[in-house]
Amino acid sequence: MAKAVVDKDVCVGCEACVGTCPVSAIAMNDGKAQVDADSCVECGACVAACPVSAISQ
Structure with a gap:
């Protein structure tokens, strides 16, 4: 696995990933x-939680 990466052009700001991250590694910025x-x-929880597939590893 690799570190999670957010495609900001795809992210809709729903914050589904924020609450899913077990180590609070995701925050909202703009x-x-x-x-x-x-x-x-590198657990992948945020990848699975994103409804628009904006997060990849």
């Missing part, structure tokens, strides 16, 4: 999700 790569544990 209405878009942003992953803190240093905190990300």
